[in-house]
Amino acid sequence: MSIRQRIEQQPSFVLHSYPWRETSLIVEMLSRDHGRVAMVAKGARRPMSALRGVLMAFQPLRVDWSGGGEVKTLVRAEWQGGQPLLQGRALLCGYYLNELLVRLSAREDPHPALFEAYAAALAELARARSPSPVLRRFELALLRELGYGIGLDVDADSGEPVDAGAHYLYIIEKGPVAAGADAADARAVSGRTLLDMARGEFERAETLQQSRDLLRRLIHHYLGGQPLESRRVLKEFQEL
Amino acid sequence: MSPSALDELIEALRCLPGVGPRSAHRMAYHLLQRDQPGAGRLARALERALAALRHCERCNTFSEETVCRRCSDPQRDAALLCVVEMPADLAMIEQTHAYSGLYYVLMGRLSPLDGMGPRELRLDKLLARATDGRVREVILATNFTNEGEATAHMISELLVPRGLKVSRLSRGVPVGGELEHTDSGTIAQALVERRSL
Ligand SMILES: [Zn+2]
Helix, strand or coil: CCCEEEEEEEEEEEEEEECCCCCCCEEEEEEEECEEEEECCCCCCCCCCCCCCCEEECEEEEEECCCCCCCCCEEEEEEECCCCCHHHHHHHHHHHHHHHHHHHHCCCCCCCCCCHHHHHHHHHHHHCCCCCHHHHHHHHHHHCCCCCCCCEECCCCCEEECCCCCEEEECCCCCCECCCHHHHCCCEEEHHHHHHHHHHHCHHHHHHHHHHHHHHHHHHHHCCCCCCCHHHHHHHHHCC | CCCCCHHHHHHHHHHCCCCCHHHHHHHHHHHHHHHHHHHHHHHHHHHHHHHHCCCCCCCCEEEEECCCCCCCCCCCCCCCEEEEHHHHHHHHHHCCCCEEEEEEECCCEEEECCCCCCCCCCCHHHHHHHCCCCCEEECCCCCCCHHHHHHHHHHHHHHHCCCEEECCCCCCCCCCCCHHHHCHHHHHHHHHCCCCC
Protein backbone atom coordinates (compact mmCIF):
# COMPACT_ATOMS: atom_id res chain seq x y z
CA MET A 1 0.00 0.00 0.00
CA SER A 2 1.27 3.44 -0.83
CA ILE A 3 -0.94 5.44 1.52
CA ARG A 4 1.11 6.49 4.51
CA GLN A 5 -1.28 6.87 7.35
CA ARG A 6 -0.41 8.63 10.54
CA ILE A 7 -2.54 7.97 13.59
CA GLU A 8 -2.18 10.19 16.63
CA GLN A 9 -3.13 9.96 20.29
CA GLN A 10 -5.00 6.71 19.84
CA PRO A 11 -6.18 5.10 23.11
CA SER A 12 -4.55 1.64 23.12
CA PHE A 13 -3.42 -1.32 25.20
CA VAL A 14 -0.45 -3.59 24.56
CA LEU A 15 -1.76 -7.15 24.14
CA HIS A 16 1.53 -8.86 23.46
CA SER A 17 5.04 -8.04 22.37
CA TYR A 18 8.05 -10.00 21.27
CA PRO A 19 11.67 -9.18 20.37
CA TRP A 20 12.44 -8.05 16.85
CA ARG A 21 15.99 -7.69 15.51
CA GLU A 22 18.66 -6.63 17.98
CA THR A 23 16.94 -3.83 19.87
CA SER A 24 13.32 -3.60 18.75
CA LEU A 25 9.96 -5.05 19.64
CA ILE A 26 6.91 -6.06 17.65
CA VAL A 27 3.87 -4.99 19.62
CA GLU A 28 0.32 -6.24 19.16
CA MET A 29 -1.80 -3.30 20.23
CA LEU A 30 -5.54 -3.12 20.83
CA SER A 31 -6.59 0.36 19.78
CA ARG A 32 -9.98 1.92 20.28
CA ASP A 33 -10.69 3.06 16.72
CA HIS A 34 -8.48 0.79 14.61
CA GLY A 35 -8.85 -2.56 16.35
CA ARG A 36 -5.85 -4.81 16.77
CA VAL A 37 -2.75 -3.34 15.15
CA ALA A 38 0.79 -4.74 14.94
CA MET A 39 3.61 -2.25 15.07
CA VAL A 40 7.36 -2.24 15.44
CA ALA A 41 8.76 -0.25 18.36
CA LYS A 42 12.24 0.63 17.14
CA GLY A 43 14.95 0.55 19.78
CA ALA A 44 12.45 -0.29 22.53
CA ARG A 45 14.80 -2.93 23.97
CA ARG A 46 17.74 -0.54 24.36
CA PRO A 47 18.60 -0.10 28.06
CA MET A 48 17.86 3.63 28.07
CA SER A 49 14.83 3.54 25.77
CA ALA A 50 11.98 5.70 27.07
CA LEU A 51 9.55 3.18 25.56
CA ARG A 52 10.89 0.32 27.65
CA GLY A 53 8.78 0.94 30.74
CA VAL A 54 5.81 2.38 28.86
CA LEU A 55 4.96 -0.52 26.55
CA MET A 56 3.53 -2.63 29.34
CA ALA A 57 0.47 -4.79 28.88
CA PHE A 58 -2.72 -3.96 30.82
CA GLN A 59 -1.89 -0.25 31.05
CA PRO A 60 -3.84 2.42 29.14
CA LEU A 61 -1.64 4.21 26.61
CA ARG A 62 -1.99 6.87 23.98
CA VAL A 63 -0.14 5.86 20.88
CA ASP A 64 0.99 7.48 17.63
CA TRP A 65 1.92 5.28 14.71
CA SER A 66 2.51 5.57 10.99
CA GLY A 67 2.67 3.35 7.95
CA GLY A 68 0.22 1.65 5.62
CA GLY A 69 1.48 -1.93 5.63
CA GLU A 70 0.50 -4.78 7.88
CA VAL A 71 3.09 -3.84 10.50
CA LYS A 72 3.08 -0.15 11.39
CA THR A 73 5.83 1.90 12.97
CA LEU A 74 5.23 3.09 16.48
CA VAL A 75 6.08 6.78 16.74
CA ARG A 76 5.17 7.61 20.31
CA ALA A 77 3.52 5.98 23.32
CA GLU A 78 2.40 7.77 26.45
CA TRP A 79 1.33 6.13 29.66
CA GLN A 80 -2.12 7.33 30.74
CA GLY A 81 -2.32 6.03 34.29
CA GLY A 82 -5.41 5.32 36.31
CA GLN A 83 -5.27 1.55 35.92
CA PRO A 84 -3.59 -0.18 38.89
CA LEU A 85 -1.03 -2.84 37.97
CA LEU A 86 -2.63 -6.26 37.81
CA GLN A 87 -1.27 -8.61 40.41
CA GLY A 88 -1.52 -12.26 41.31
CA ARG A 89 -4.51 -14.10 39.95
CA ALA A 90 -5.88 -10.98 38.26
CA LEU A 91 -2.67 -10.78 36.24
CA LEU A 92 -3.01 -14.38 35.03
CA CYS A 93 -6.62 -13.59 34.06
CA GLY A 94 -5.37 -10.54 32.16
CA TYR A 95 -3.17 -12.80 30.02
CA TYR A 96 -6.22 -14.90 29.25
CA LEU A 97 -8.15 -11.83 28.02
CA ASN A 98 -5.18 -10.81 25.88
CA GLU A 99 -4.86 -14.24 24.34
CA LEU A 100 -8.58 -14.26 23.50
CA LEU A 101 -8.20 -10.91 21.75
CA VAL A 102 -5.07 -11.93 19.86
CA ARG A 103 -6.56 -15.23 18.76
CA LEU A 104 -10.15 -14.24 18.00
CA SER A 105 -10.08 -10.65 16.72
CA ALA A 106 -8.96 -9.80 13.20
CA ARG A 107 -6.26 -7.19 12.57
CA GLU A 108 -7.50 -3.66 11.90
CA ASP A 109 -11.12 -4.51 12.51
CA PRO A 110 -12.29 -1.69 14.78
CA HIS A 111 -14.64 -2.40 17.68
CA PRO A 112 -14.73 0.61 20.01
CA ALA A 113 -17.29 -1.15 22.24
CA LEU A 114 -14.96 -4.13 22.62
CA PHE A 115 -12.14 -1.76 23.55
CA GLU A 116 -14.36 -0.25 26.25
CA ALA A 117 -15.38 -3.72 27.49
CA TYR A 118 -11.70 -4.68 27.72
CA ALA A 119 -10.75 -1.51 29.61
CA ALA A 120 -13.67 -2.06 32.00
CA ALA A 121 -12.67 -5.71 32.53
CA LEU A 122 -9.09 -4.69 33.43
CA ALA A 123 -10.34 -2.07 35.88
CA GLU A 124 -12.65 -4.63 37.48
CA LEU A 125 -9.96 -7.31 37.62
CA ALA A 126 -7.74 -4.93 39.57
CA ARG A 127 -10.54 -4.37 42.11
CA ALA A 128 -12.68 -7.49 42.21
CA ARG A 129 -12.27 -10.22 44.80
CA SER A 130 -13.44 -12.89 42.38
CA PRO A 131 -12.39 -12.56 38.75
CA SER A 132 -14.90 -15.10 37.39
CA PRO A 133 -17.88 -12.76 36.73
CA VAL A 134 -15.48 -10.29 35.07
CA LEU A 135 -14.14 -12.98 32.75
CA ARG A 136 -17.61 -14.25 31.81
CA ARG A 137 -18.89 -10.75 31.04
CA PHE A 138 -15.88 -10.09 28.82
CA GLU A 139 -16.08 -13.43 26.99
CA LEU A 140 -19.71 -12.77 26.11
CA ALA A 141 -19.03 -9.16 25.09
CA LEU A 142 -16.15 -10.36 22.89
CA LEU A 143 -18.18 -13.02 21.07
CA ARG A 144 -21.10 -10.66 20.52
CA GLU A 145 -18.94 -7.72 19.44
CA LEU A 146 -17.07 -9.92 16.93
CA GLY A 147 -20.43 -10.69 15.35
CA TYR A 148 -21.04 -14.25 16.51
CA GLY A 149 -24.63 -13.35 17.42
CA ILE A 150 -24.98 -15.30 20.62
CA GLY A 151 -28.75 -15.53 21.19
CA LEU A 152 -29.72 -15.99 24.82
CA ASP A 153 -33.25 -14.90 25.58
CA VAL A 154 -35.27 -16.51 22.76
CA ASP A 155 -35.83 -20.24 22.19
CA ALA A 156 -34.27 -20.79 18.74
CA ASP A 157 -36.85 -23.46 17.81
CA SER A 158 -40.12 -22.01 19.03
CA GLY A 159 -39.30 -18.30 18.90
CA GLU A 160 -40.77 -17.98 22.41
CA PRO A 161 -38.99 -15.95 25.11
CA VAL A 162 -36.75 -18.08 27.31
CA ASP A 163 -38.56 -19.22 30.48
CA ALA A 164 -36.58 -18.77 33.69
CA GLY A 165 -38.01 -21.99 35.12
CA ALA A 166 -37.30 -24.23 32.09
CA HIS A 167 -34.11 -25.98 30.93
CA TYR A 168 -32.38 -25.52 27.59
CA LEU A 169 -29.72 -27.08 25.44
CA TYR A 170 -27.48 -24.58 23.69
CA ILE A 171 -26.89 -25.39 20.04
CA ILE A 172 -23.82 -23.56 18.74
CA GLU A 173 -24.55 -21.25 15.75
CA LYS A 174 -28.24 -21.55 16.56
CA GLY A 175 -29.08 -20.74 20.17
CA PRO A 176 -30.96 -22.23 23.11
CA VAL A 177 -33.66 -24.84 22.50
CA ALA A 178 -35.99 -26.34 25.11
CA ALA A 179 -34.27 -29.36 26.66
CA GLY A 180 -37.50 -31.31 27.21
CA ALA A 181 -36.56 -34.86 28.14
CA ASP A 182 -32.83 -33.89 28.05
CA ALA A 183 -33.18 -31.51 31.02
CA ALA A 184 -30.87 -33.75 33.05
CA ASP A 185 -28.14 -33.56 30.34
CA ALA A 186 -24.93 -32.25 31.96
CA ARG A 187 -24.79 -29.54 29.33
CA ALA A 188 -28.33 -28.29 29.90
CA VAL A 189 -28.57 -24.76 31.25
CA SER A 190 -31.42 -23.21 33.13
CA GLY A 191 -33.52 -20.46 31.59
CA ARG A 192 -32.56 -18.35 34.57
CA THR A 193 -28.87 -18.66 33.63
CA LEU A 194 -29.57 -17.60 30.03
CA LEU A 195 -31.57 -14.58 31.18
CA ASP A 196 -28.86 -13.61 33.69
CA MET A 197 -26.27 -13.84 30.91
CA ALA A 198 -28.40 -11.74 28.57
CA ARG A 199 -28.47 -9.04 31.28
CA GLY A 200 -24.74 -9.39 31.99
CA GLU A 201 -25.36 -10.56 35.55
CA PHE A 202 -23.00 -13.32 36.57
CA GLU A 203 -23.09 -13.19 40.37
CA ARG A 204 -25.46 -16.13 41.02
CA ALA A 205 -23.59 -19.41 41.66
CA GLU A 206 -25.51 -21.52 39.13
CA THR A 207 -25.24 -18.80 36.48
CA LEU A 208 -21.53 -18.55 37.08
CA GLN A 209 -20.95 -22.27 36.72
CA GLN A 210 -23.27 -22.91 33.76
CA SER A 211 -22.17 -19.81 31.85
CA ARG A 212 -18.53 -20.77 32.34
CA ASP A 213 -19.09 -24.14 30.68
CA LEU A 214 -21.24 -22.69 27.93
CA LEU A 215 -18.84 -19.85 27.10
CA ARG A 216 -15.92 -22.26 27.15
CA ARG A 217 -17.70 -24.45 24.59
CA LEU A 218 -18.45 -21.45 22.40
CA ILE A 219 -14.90 -20.11 22.55
CA HIS A 220 -13.46 -23.56 21.84
CA HIS A 221 -15.71 -23.72 18.79
CA TYR A 222 -14.76 -20.29 17.44
CA LEU A 223 -11.07 -21.03 18.03
CA GLY A 224 -11.46 -24.02 15.75
CA GLY A 225 -10.63 -26.38 18.61
CA GLN A 226 -7.15 -24.89 19.12
CA PRO A 227 -6.29 -24.82 22.86
CA LEU A 228 -5.45 -21.58 24.66
CA GLU A 229 -1.91 -21.35 26.06
CA SER A 230 -2.96 -19.16 28.99
CA ARG A 231 -5.52 -21.75 30.06
CA ARG A 232 -2.96 -24.56 29.80
CA VAL A 233 -0.50 -22.57 31.91
CA LEU A 234 -3.11 -21.99 34.60
CA LYS A 235 -4.05 -25.65 34.62
CA GLU A 236 -0.45 -26.82 34.91
CA PHE A 237 0.06 -24.39 37.75
CA GLN A 238 -2.92 -25.77 39.65
CA GLU A 239 -1.54 -29.29 39.22
CA LEU A 240 1.86 -28.48 40.74
CA MET B 1 24.43 -30.15 -3.46
CA SER B 2 25.61 -29.50 0.06
CA PRO B 3 25.96 -25.84 1.04
CA SER B 4 29.44 -24.30 0.91
CA ALA B 5 31.37 -23.84 4.15
CA LEU B 6 30.70 -20.10 3.90
CA ASP B 7 26.95 -20.54 3.51
CA GLU B 8 26.93 -22.94 6.40
CA LEU B 9 28.76 -20.46 8.66
CA ILE B 10 26.35 -17.65 7.70
CA GLU B 11 23.38 -19.88 8.36
CA ALA B 12 24.84 -21.00 11.71
CA LEU B 13 25.38 -17.41 12.86
CA ARG B 14 21.71 -16.69 12.33
CA CYS B 15 20.86 -18.77 15.40
CA LEU B 16 22.03 -15.82 17.50
CA PRO B 17 19.17 -13.65 18.77
CA GLY B 18 18.49 -10.61 16.61
CA VAL B 19 20.89 -11.70 13.84
CA GLY B 20 19.33 -11.59 10.41
CA PRO B 21 20.90 -12.57 7.07
CA ARG B 22 22.67 -9.22 6.65
CA SER B 23 24.36 -9.22 10.07
CA ALA B 24 25.26 -12.89 9.64
CA HIS B 25 27.07 -12.06 6.38
CA ARG B 26 28.93 -9.20 8.04
CA MET B 27 30.00 -11.37 10.98
CA ALA B 28 31.14 -14.23 8.74
CA TYR B 29 33.27 -11.95 6.54
CA HIS B 30 34.71 -10.24 9.57
CA LEU B 31 35.70 -13.53 11.20
CA LEU B 32 37.22 -15.02 8.05
CA GLN B 33 38.82 -11.92 6.57
CA ARG B 34 39.85 -9.72 9.46
CA ASP B 35 40.15 -11.87 12.55
CA GLN B 36 41.04 -15.49 11.91
CA PRO B 37 42.69 -15.93 15.37
CA GLY B 38 39.51 -14.52 16.94
CA ALA B 39 37.42 -16.95 14.90
CA GLY B 40 39.56 -19.85 16.10
CA ARG B 41 39.22 -18.73 19.70
CA LEU B 42 35.44 -18.43 19.32
CA ALA B 43 35.21 -21.91 17.80
CA ARG B 44 37.29 -23.48 20.60
CA ALA B 45 35.46 -21.59 23.36
CA LEU B 46 32.08 -22.66 22.00
CA GLU B 47 33.18 -26.26 21.76
CA ARG B 48 34.59 -26.25 25.28
CA ALA B 49 31.55 -24.53 26.80
CA LEU B 50 29.21 -26.98 25.11
CA ALA B 51 31.18 -29.94 26.42
CA ALA B 52 31.85 -28.62 29.94
CA LEU B 53 28.82 -26.58 30.99
CA ARG B 54 25.71 -27.95 32.59
CA HIS B 55 23.11 -26.58 34.99
CA CYS B 56 24.13 -26.55 38.64
CA GLU B 57 21.98 -29.05 40.49
CA ARG B 58 21.21 -26.55 43.22
CA CYS B 59 20.91 -23.11 41.61
CA ASN B 60 20.26 -24.07 37.98
CA THR B 61 22.76 -21.59 36.56
CA PHE B 62 25.58 -22.68 34.23
CA SER B 63 28.36 -24.51 35.98
CA GLU B 64 31.24 -26.84 35.16
CA GLU B 65 30.63 -28.82 38.35
CA THR B 66 27.49 -30.71 39.34
CA VAL B 67 27.16 -28.21 42.19
CA CYS B 68 28.66 -24.81 41.44
CA ARG B 69 31.23 -23.07 43.65
CA ARG B 70 28.74 -20.56 45.02
CA CYS B 71 26.30 -23.26 46.08
CA SER B 72 29.03 -25.25 47.84
CA ASP B 73 30.45 -22.21 49.68
CA PRO B 74 29.90 -22.85 53.45
CA GLN B 75 30.12 -19.09 54.13
CA ARG B 76 26.83 -18.46 52.38
CA ASP B 77 23.56 -18.53 54.32
CA ALA B 78 21.69 -21.67 53.19
CA ALA B 79 18.47 -20.48 54.86
CA LEU B 80 18.04 -17.73 52.26
CA LEU B 81 17.20 -18.46 48.65
CA CYS B 82 16.92 -15.65 46.12
CA VAL B 83 15.06 -16.45 42.89
CA VAL B 84 16.07 -14.53 39.76
CA GLU B 85 15.15 -14.80 36.09
CA MET B 86 18.59 -14.83 34.46
CA PRO B 87 22.29 -15.19 35.37
CA ALA B 88 22.73 -11.46 34.62
CA ASP B 89 20.27 -10.67 37.43
CA LEU B 90 22.28 -12.84 39.82
CA ALA B 91 25.42 -10.95 38.83
CA MET B 92 23.72 -7.60 39.57
CA ILE B 93 22.68 -8.72 43.06
CA GLU B 94 26.14 -10.11 43.77
CA GLN B 95 27.61 -6.73 42.81
CA THR B 96 25.73 -5.07 45.68
CA HIS B 97 27.57 -7.21 48.29
CA ALA B 98 24.32 -6.86 50.26
CA TYR B 99 23.26 -10.49 50.05
CA SER B 100 24.95 -13.55 51.45
CA GLY B 101 22.33 -16.24 50.79
CA LEU B 102 22.04 -18.64 47.87
CA TYR B 103 20.28 -18.33 44.51
CA TYR B 104 18.01 -20.09 42.15
CA VAL B 105 18.12 -19.01 38.49
CA LEU B 106 14.93 -19.72 36.54
CA MET B 107 16.56 -19.21 33.11
CA GLY B 108 13.40 -17.47 31.95
CA ARG B 109 10.07 -16.13 33.06
CA LEU B 110 6.46 -17.03 32.82
CA SER B 111 4.90 -15.82 29.57
CA PRO B 112 1.56 -17.48 28.88
CA LEU B 113 1.12 -16.06 25.38
CA ASP B 114 4.53 -17.41 24.35
CA GLY B 115 3.78 -20.85 25.78
CA MET B 116 6.17 -20.37 28.71
CA GLY B 117 4.41 -22.04 31.63
CA PRO B 118 5.36 -23.81 34.86
CA ARG B 119 6.41 -26.90 32.91
CA GLU B 120 8.73 -25.03 30.56
CA LEU B 121 10.17 -23.10 33.54
CA ARG B 122 10.70 -26.33 35.47
CA LEU B 123 9.05 -24.96 38.61
CA ASP B 124 9.03 -28.51 40.00
CA LYS B 125 12.83 -28.26 40.19
CA LEU B 126 12.63 -24.98 42.13
CA LEU B 127 10.02 -26.50 44.43
CA ALA B 128 12.34 -29.40 45.25
CA ARG B 129 15.23 -26.99 45.84
CA ALA B 130 13.26 -24.65 48.11
CA THR B 131 11.89 -27.47 50.23
CA ASP B 132 15.27 -29.05 50.99
CA GLY B 133 14.66 -28.46 54.71
CA ARG B 134 17.34 -25.77 55.10
CA VAL B 135 15.75 -22.89 53.19
CA ARG B 136 13.64 -20.68 55.49
CA GLU B 137 13.00 -17.65 53.31
CA VAL B 138 12.65 -17.31 49.56
CA ILE B 139 13.25 -13.84 48.12
CA LEU B 140 11.55 -13.31 44.77
CA ALA B 141 13.76 -11.04 42.69
CA THR B 142 12.11 -11.53 39.31
CA ASN B 143 11.71 -8.41 37.18
CA PHE B 144 9.02 -5.80 37.77
CA THR B 145 7.40 -6.54 34.44
CA ASN B 146 4.06 -8.28 34.07
CA GLU B 147 5.92 -11.52 33.28
CA GLY B 148 8.17 -11.13 36.31
CA GLU B 149 5.16 -10.39 38.53
CA ALA B 150 3.23 -13.39 37.21
CA THR B 151 6.29 -15.59 37.80
CA ALA B 152 6.65 -14.29 41.37
CA HIS B 153 2.95 -14.86 42.02
CA MET B 154 3.05 -18.48 40.87
CA ILE B 155 6.15 -19.24 42.91
CA SER B 156 4.73 -17.68 46.07
CA GLU B 157 1.48 -19.61 45.62
CA LEU B 158 3.60 -22.77 45.43
CA LEU B 159 5.85 -22.07 48.39
CA VAL B 160 3.72 -20.28 50.99
CA PRO B 161 1.45 -23.32 51.60
CA ARG B 162 4.63 -25.35 52.24
CA GLY B 163 5.47 -23.21 55.23
CA LEU B 164 8.20 -21.08 53.67
CA LYS B 165 8.50 -17.36 54.26
CA VAL B 166 8.29 -15.70 50.85
CA SER B 167 9.27 -12.09 50.20
CA ARG B 168 9.44 -9.88 47.14
CA LEU B 169 11.98 -7.17 46.31
CA SER B 170 10.34 -3.82 46.99
CA ARG B 171 10.06 -1.27 44.27
CA GLY B 172 9.90 2.48 44.17
CA VAL B 173 11.78 5.63 43.38
CA PRO B 174 15.45 4.84 42.66
CA VAL B 175 18.11 5.77 45.19
CA GLY B 176 19.26 9.31 44.40
CA GLY B 177 16.20 9.67 42.19
CA GLU B 178 14.32 12.93 41.96
CA LEU B 179 10.57 12.74 41.50
CA GLU B 180 10.73 15.22 38.66
CA HIS B 181 12.81 12.78 36.61
CA THR B 182 11.09 9.54 37.60
CA ASP B 183 8.58 7.95 35.24
CA SER B 184 4.91 8.25 36.24
CA GLY B 185 4.37 4.47 36.43
CA THR B 186 7.05 4.16 39.11
CA ILE B 187 5.68 7.10 41.11
CA ALA B 188 2.12 5.72 40.88
CA GLN B 189 3.22 2.31 42.17
CA ALA B 190 5.41 3.88 44.87
CA LEU B 191 2.29 5.67 46.10
CA VAL B 192 0.28 2.44 46.12
CA GLU B 193 3.07 0.66 48.01
CA ARG B 194 3.92 3.57 50.36
CA ARG B 195 4.96 2.66 53.89
CA SER B 196 4.24 4.40 57.17
CA LEU B 197 7.12 5.93 59.12
ZN1 LIG C 1 24.81 -23.46 42.02
